[in-house]
Every structure is written in structure tokens, then in C-alpha cells.
Amino acid sequence: xxxxxxxxxxxxxxxxxxxxTNYVVMNETANATLALGALPVMAHAxxxxxxxxxxxxxxxxxxxxxxxxWVASMLIAGGAANRxxxxxxxxxxxxxxTTYRTTTARRLLSELEIAVVRGNxxxxxxxxxxxxxxxxxxxxxxxxxxxxxHAAAEALGCVVAVTGPVxxxxxxxxxxxxxxxxxxxxxxxxxxxxxxxxxxxxLAVRAGAPLDAAAEALVAxxxxxxxxxxxxxxxxxxxxxLYDALYNLDPTTLDSRxxxx
Amino acid sequence: xxxxxxxxxxxxxxxxxxxxTNYVVMNETANATLALGALPVMAHAxxxxxxxxxxxxxxxxxxxxxxxxWVASMLIAGGAANRxxxxxxxxxxxxxxTTYRTTTARRLLSELEIAVVRGNxxxxxxxxxxxxxxxxxxxxxxxxxxxxxHAAAEALGCVVAVTGPVxxxxxxxxxxxxxxxxxxxxxxxxxxxxxxxxxxxxLAVRAGAPLDAAAEALVAxxxxxxxxxxxxxxxxxxxxxLYDALYNLDPTTLDSRxxxx
Amino acid sequence: xxxxxxxxxxxxxxxxxxxxTNYVVMNETANATLALGALPVMAHAxxxxxxxxxxxxxxxxxxxxxxxxWVASMLIAGGAANRxxxxxxxxxxxxxxTTYRTTTARRLLSELEIAVVRGNxxxxxxxxxxxxxxxxxxxxxxxxxxxxxHAAAEALGCVVAVTGPVxxxxxxxxxxxxxxxxxxxxxxxxxxxxxxxxxxxxLAVRAGAPLDAAAEALVAxxxxxxxxxxxxxxxxxxxxxLYDALYNLDPTTLDSRxxxx
Numbered sequence: 001x002x003x004x005x006x007x008x009x010x011x012x013x014x015x016x017x018x019x020x021t022n023y024v025v026m027n028e029t030a031n032a033t034l035a036l037g038a039l040p041v042m043a044h045a046x047x048x049x050x051x052x053x054x055x056x057x058x059x060x061x062x063x064x065x066x067x068x069x070w071v072a073s074m075l076i077a078g079g080a081a082n083r084x085x086x087x088x089x090x091x092x093x094x095x096x097x098t099t100y101r102t103t104t105a106r107r108l109l110s111e112l113e114i115a116v117v118r119g120n121x122x123x124x125x126x127x128x129x130x131x132x133x134x135x136x137x138x139x140x141x142x143x144x145x146x147x148x149x150h151a152a153a154e155a156l157g158c159v160v161a162v163t164g165p166v167x168x169x170x171x172x173x174x175x176x177x178x179x180x181x182x183x184x185x186x187x188x189x190x191x192x193x194x195x196x197x198x199x200x201x202x203l204a205v206r207a208g209a210p211l212d213a214a215a216e217a218l219v220a221x222x223x224x225x226x227x228x229x230x231x232x233x234x235x236x237x238x239x240x241x242l243y244d245a246l247y248n249l250d251p252t253t254l255d256s257r258x259x260x261x
Numbered sequence: 262x263x264x265x266x267x268x269x270x271x272x273x274x275x276x277x278x279x280x281x282t283n284y285v286v287m288n289e290t291a292n293a294t295l296a297l298g299a300l301p302v303m304a305h306a307x308x309x310x311x312x313x314x315x316x317x318x319x320x321x322x323x324x325x326x327x328x329x330x331w332v333a334s335m336l337i338a339g340g341a342a343n344r345x346x347x348x349x350x351x352x353x354x355x356x357x358x359t360t361y362r363t364t365t366a367r368r369l370l371s372e373l374e375i376a377v378v379r380g381n382x383x384x385x386x387x388x389x390x391x392x393x394x395x396x397x398x399x400x401x402x403x404x405x406x407x408x409x410x411h412a413a414a415e416a417l418g419c420v421v422a423v424t425g426p427v428x429x430x431x432x433x434x435x436x437x438x439x440x441x442x443x444x445x446x447x448x449x450x451x452x453x454x455x456x457x458x459x460x461x462x463x464l465a466v467r468a469g470a471p472l473d474a475a476a477e478a479l480v481a482x483x484x485x486x487x488x489x490x491x492x493x494x495x496x497x498x499x500x501x502x503l504y505d506a507l508y509n510l511d512p513t514t515l516d517s518r519x520x521x522x
Numbered sequence: 523x524x525x526x527x528x529x530x531x532x533x534x535x536x537x538x539x540x541x542x543t544n545y546v547v548m549n550e551t552a553n554a555t556l557a558l559g560a561l562p563v564m565a566h567a568x569x570x571x572x573x574x575x576x577x578x579x580x581x582x583x584x585x586x587x588x589x590x591x592w593v594a595s596m597l598i599a600g601g602a603a604n605r606x607x608x609x610x611x612x613x614x615x616x617x618x619x620t621t622y623r624t625t626t627a628r629r630l631l632s633e634l635e636i637a638v639v640r641g642n643x644x645x646x647x648x649x650x651x652x653x654x655x656x657x658x659x660x661x662x663x664x665x666x667x668x669x670x671x672h673a674a675a676e677a678l679g680c681v682v683a684v685t686g687p688v689x690x691x692x693x694x695x696x697x698x699x700x701x702x703x704x705x706x707x708x709x710x711x712x713x714x715x716x717x718x719x720x721x722x723x724x725l726a727v728r729a730g731a732p733l734d735a736a737a738e739a740l741v742a743x744x745x746x747x748x749x750x751x752x753x754x755x756x757x758x759x760x761x762x763x764l765y766d767a768l769y770n771l772d773p774t775t776l777d778s779r780x781x782x783x
Contacts, residue, residue: 016658024287024303026546026587030711035757040711041616041658042546045589048620056658065287067306067330069589094302098309136277136302136313187508189291189301231755233492234505235296244756247709285548285564326548328567328591355563359570397538397563397578448769450552450562494753495766496557 001176003216003258004251006205011037011251015057015204018081019197020044020074022064022093025190029060029197035246036220038201044070049077054084057204060197061112063104064093064137071104078112087115087203087210091196095119096126096134109156115203115210118161118196121148128152139164146175159210163195167218169211176215179259180222187235188242195221198246219258224249226257262437264477264519265512267466272298272512276318276465279342280458281305281335283325283354286451290321290458296507297481299462305331310338315345318465321458322373324365325354325398332365339373348376348464348471352457355398356380357387370417376464376471379422379457382409389413400425407436420471424456428479430472437476440520441483448496449503456482459507480519485510487518523698525738525780526773528727533559533773537579537726540603541719542566542596544586544615547712551582551719557768558742560723566592571599576606579726582719583634585626586615586659593626600634609637609725609732613718616659617641618648631678637725637732640683640718643670650674661686668697681732685717689740691733698737701781702744709757710764717743720768741780746771748779 016039021029026042033040043052046069053059059081061074081088092105105127108114117127122139125132128151133140146168152160153172161169167178185191199217206213227245232238277300282290287303294301304313307330314320320342322335342349353366366388369375378388383400386393389412394401407429413421414433422430428439446452460478467474488506493499538561543551548564555562565574568591575581581603583596603610614627627649630636639649644661647654650673655662668690674682675694683691689700707713721739728735749767754760 014657018658022303023284023545024291027550027711028288030546031757031761034709034711039658039660041619042544042587043616043620044587045622047590048622051620051622052658065303065305068308094304097302098304098312100306100309100312135275136279136300136317138300187295188504189288189295232505233502234508235292236501236504236506236508239292239504240501240758240762241755243710243758243761244754245758247756247758283564284545285552289549326564326566329569355565358563359565359573361567361570361573396536397540397561397574399561448556449765450549450556493766494763495769496553497762497765497767497769500553500765501762 001212001215003219004254006202006216007220007249007254008251009205010201013205014039016041017058017060017200017204018053018056019060020077021060021062021193024064025193028190029193031243032194032246033197033201035243036198036201038204044073046073046076049073050080053077053080056086058086058200059088060200061088061108062091062093062193062196063101064193066104074108075111082113087207088112089116089118089196089199089203090114091193092117092119092123092127094137095123096132097136102126114158116159116161116199116214117156118199120192121162121164124148124152124160124162128155146177150175159214161214163192169215171211174211177261178215178218178222180219180226182225182229184229184232184238185225188239220249220254223254223257262473262476264480265515267463267477268481268510268515269512270466271462274466275300277302278319278321278461278465279314279317280321281338282321282323282454285325286454289451290454292504293455293507294458294462296504297459297462299465305334307334307337310334311341314338314341317347319347319461320349321461322349322369323352323354323454323457324362325454327365335369336372343374348468349373350377350379350457350460350464351375352454353378353380353384353388356384357393357395358397363387375419377420377422377460377475378417379460382423382425385409385413385421385423389416407438411436420475422475424453430476432472435472438522439476439479439483441480441487443486443490445490445493445499446486449500481510481515484515484518523734523737525741526776528724528738529742529771529776530773531727532723535727536561538563539580539582539722539726540575540578541582542599543582543584543715546586547715550712551715553765554716554768555719555723557765558720558723560726566595568595568598571595572602575599575602578608580608580722581610582722583610583630584613584615584715584718585623586715588626596630597633604635609729610634611638611640611718611721611725612636613715614639614641614645614649617645618654618656619658624648636680638681638683638721638736639678640721642714643684643686646670646674646682646684650677668699672697681736683736683740685714691737693733696733699783700737700740700744702741702748704747704751706751706754706760707747710761742771742776745776745779
């Protein structure tokens, strides 16, 4: 893992990260991407997603407020990204909460080559074929464990990042646990989606090493959460401070702050 | 009225509040819901709204940026909520400003059983069949009075909350005036929509008492506005501080701070 | 140029500014409009845009996350605004990045009478028929110069504002350079879109003088950016402070702070 060097690479190359994501967090993931140092672009029209995805360095697909036209565009964009060799990260928001979300997440995984899936424990358990309890889009009762990440990575054939108080990333062989972060992250809507967008940024400069990219992204985002909490009086000031913290992340100290095993 | 105890109940039960709302405020109402202590979920696809609404504890319908597909989904979700016994709060954003909004608000009121309508004086006057002046989505010239809330509640057959410098809530028999709040609330887009979402949260734990739920929600939101103003230099810092204030609301002192009659 | 007096007029008249804009920045442009002192309204349904646009004092069209239905509504709304004599400002977000965006921007310019086009150097160069490099929605490599604004204004037959470290506005005859602003504006998603919305606000009170309105808007927004930077530790706190700064802009000192030539 080399989070600092890869953060430095993001800031130098400013990779374009194409995002087809949900209405709730679109501004938030764009701003998180920009604050980290990459370039976000949001585009979902079937007339343009192929063209946009084919020049992007990574593609973020997020089903948080899905509908048929958007899913169709995700498939077109995903195909273009696959042909161009740009890695895709999938956020299966609410998989398990409704049949439509579960089916759509499976469909994207089946029809596209996905590099990383990033979700909470209930979403990942659902996709791994296990029983899971989810209330809306929030996991209930499951602990995110290394075993779940491992089993899901094997089942889905890609890197899986299960986030929670401790994050677990696995490619089905190697596993990494990331303990960075802060409980205020759970009080702001869309921080999970932001961590997926940040994963897209690291994938953009580490397409060949998705396990490392996913773990580095969670380190960077978790450290930013820790920094933001110092300046926060609650979710609102934390939210603003989170962009400051992403922007002010220091590549030279990032690896020393990683709580990884 | 028992705002403190009901706030406590929200934080303990974390009820799921399904919201089909407008693009402008989706992030804002999700964050207000989460900061208060409930769980927001945004879903609008016809393929999933019935399933989502049927497991939610309350449904928020907001026509701020409506279109045909969304209205259709509101009707499906509303039917499911009605069958499940989950209360619905309607925010008729811009009723009176265009025929389409007025007609849609009336249609939702006619086809669904709505527990509470929360709007500004022009929107409510329009729905009560009165002359009203609205510029865009902002009421012009009307004072929100107890008589309007009373008449609208009788006309619409549900609880009506008319918000303004003083809020007036009525079920057609009893009336409550809530004088909490701060003028900076009028400088941030979507604070009305947030108060509707907060009403949904209180309804989720007080489904049987919509008048109380609506009044308590306006007390809680108003007190949060008062707290936020203390930390604000303008609309931007007020907006951030508002989520902090909702998150930090103290159930043990909330009722003593209520300016209610 | 009379930025202070026109800002005063905005605050007194509170003109309604109808915006059909992208999902990413809808909340942000609404809040910027409101903080400045005008009234934003977002409406995109074909059933209502004609009615809404015909009572608005200005119309903002922004193609940042375009799709077919939205483009159709932009044309309906634009026609209504043209008939009502309300000025239109167009933000051709991402023109040059995909064929669909370039074509749509050209179509809006061809079918509607546009008062002002506000874009970055790559977007404007594309519309002026020049070679341009754009990565996603960000200009790469081009300097925004007075010559580009002049040539584009001639080619498009309307006022053109090219924003960058220095902004250049031209009507094809006169040119104005505005050097207000701060580099943190480039770290927040949607600040370009906000400047377009602010242009709509000034157009609403200066419909007959689009060159002045555009330059004044960029002065006001740039000065607000300068003020916001004083209170910021990064993009998040800058973003919040930007609304405070717009709200607290002092009409009596605004012209003296303009860096214009």
C-alpha cells in the first residue's frame, strides 16, 4: 500500500472520474472528488455516456436513486469503460432493501467487468447470497467482518470493500482491514457514496491494483474524517470540514496515519 | 404536546422515512432527517416505491420539481403507505404558481389519505380555494394566520401546517401556534422542505396524533433554527449549523423552549 | 457599470429567476440566488415551464446533466421567456466534451434568443468554432482572453462571458475584464454554474444592458469569493462562507472593490 504516493499521483494527473450516481449525493461526490484532487464529471444521457466514459480514467456507478433510463445508461457507460480499460467501481446502494435494487446490482455485476464493489455489510451480504437486514439503505445488525469481504469477493469475482466502523477489503485471496474514520461519518448522508467516489479516484491511478486502490481510498477518506471531526460541532460543520480535510490531506504523512492490517 | 419525549422516541427507534421529494433539496432533507435521528431513504422508481413505502414508518411527498413519472410513483408509494398504515405528509411546493402544481397537489390529496399538509400561506390558501399570490415558490403578502390553517384543515380533511414567521397548525378543530424559528431560515433554500421531512419523522412515532406530531416537528425545527443562528454569519454557516443544531437538540429541554399557544 | 445600484435593485425587487439546471448544482444555484437577494425557482416539467418562465424576470438554462426531456423543456421555457421579454443566460456546461452537449448548446443558441452565454474558455471556444481541449467539464490549457470573448460574441450574436482567473465579457464591440475572484472558487463544484445564476439575477434588473449585467454579476460573485476566502480553511468552509459573503455583499462598497478594465 502506498496511499501517499497515489494521492500525489491523483493531484498531479487530475484523472477524469465519470460518475453516474444518485440525486441525493451528486454534489457531494463531485465535491469530494474535486477536493481530493481529481476531476469529476456527471453525465447520464444515453446520447453521451459512451463518449464520456471512453475518455475517463475511472467510472463510478451508484444505484442510490435508480430508474430504468439511468440503469440503461450505466450499462452503456460501463461497456465503454470496459472497452477502454478504465476501472469501474460499483456502489450497490440499498441492495437487499428492494428487489429492484438487488436485481439491478446483480445485473451490473453480470454484464460489466467491475473492479471494486463498495457497500455496507447488508448490501454486500445480499450480493453474496446471504441473509441480510437492511432498513432503507442502512445496514442493521451485521458486523462487517473480514470473512464477509472474502466470501463476497470470491462470489462476485472482484475486489469487495465492506465499510463500517472497521472497513474490510478483499480480492478473495488477500484481505486488508482499515480502521481509520470517525463516527460522525455516519451522521451525514452520502459519506458512503463519497468513499465510493474516492475509490474511483484511486482506481484511476492504480487500475492494475484494485485491492490496493480500494484500501488506500478508505485510508484517505478515513483520515480525512478524523481530521474533519476535530473541527466539527455536529454533522453540518463536519460535512464542510470533510471537504477541507480531503483538500488538505498530506501525502507525506498519509501512510503513517493508516490504521491498516 | 410532548416534543422532547417524541424526539427521544425518534432517536431510539430510528424510523425509516421514505421521501419522494425534489431534486433541489434531496440531500438537505436526507441530512435533516438523519441529523434529527431518523433514517431517510430516497426512492422514486415505479419498480420499487411500493416495496419501499410498505416498510417505511412515514412517507414524505414533495412536489418541488415534479414530473409525470414522479407523480405516478408518488401515487403508488402513497397507496402502499396507506395500506400499511404509515402516515403521509405532503409538501405542495409551488401550488398556486403553476396549474400543474395546483392540480397535482389536489390529485394527491384526492387519491391518497394524507395525514398532514405542510406549506406556506400561499400554497395552503390555493389548496383551500382562496385567492393567493405566490412568486415562484414563495408566498407574497399573505400572513399565515390561525384562521387559514383552520379553514384549510376543514376543506382538506386533514391536519394543515401553515408555516411563516409564526406557524399555525390545525386539524379543523384544535389549533396550535408555534413561534419558534429564526429569520435566517428564510435565506436558505429548502428549509420549508426540511420542516416537512421533520414532520414526517415525528409522524413516524406519533401516527395516531398528526396535529401533535406536526406541532412538535415545528417546535423542534424552530428551536434548531434558533440555535443555528447563534453560530451563523449568514446563510451558508447557518445552513451547516442547522444540521449541528438538529443533531444536538436536547430532548430534556425541548418542551421548555417551545413557544406554543 | 453600476454593480452596487443593481445589487440594491435585486434586493428590493426580489426578481423571480427561473432555472432549468443540472442535478449537481441545483441546490447550490438556488442558494446563491437567494443569498444574493433574488428568488430562485426550479421547474422543468413540460406541463409547467411555459407558465413559470412567462412570469419570471430571467431564465437560466444550464446543460450540466442534460437529457432529452430537459432539453425539450428548455426550448419551451426559452420560447416563453423570449415572448415575455425576459432575458436568458445559457451555461453550456461541457460543450466540447461530448457531441451531445455541443449540439445541444448550439441548438439552444439557434432556436432561442440568448442574452448572455457564460462558460469556461474551452466551452466558449468550442461554440465559437475553435479547437478546444476540455476534460469532463473543465477547460484545459486555454487562457481566457479578451480576444476569445470578442470573437465568440461576434459569432454567437450575443454577450459572451468567458470566466477564468480573469473573466472576459464582450458584446462583440465593447469588452470588459473582471479580475475579482479567488482560486478556491475552482475547488468547489458548481461555482461556474453559480456565477451563471448570479448573471441571471443581474439580467433580471438590467435586461436592456446584458454586457453590464454580466460584468456586474462577475464582480459581485468575485468579490464574494474574495470575502469567503478570508473565512475558509479549504473548499468546504469556503463553500459555506460563499453564501454568507453573497448575503453580506455591501452595495455601497461593491463598485469600489471591482477590479475591472
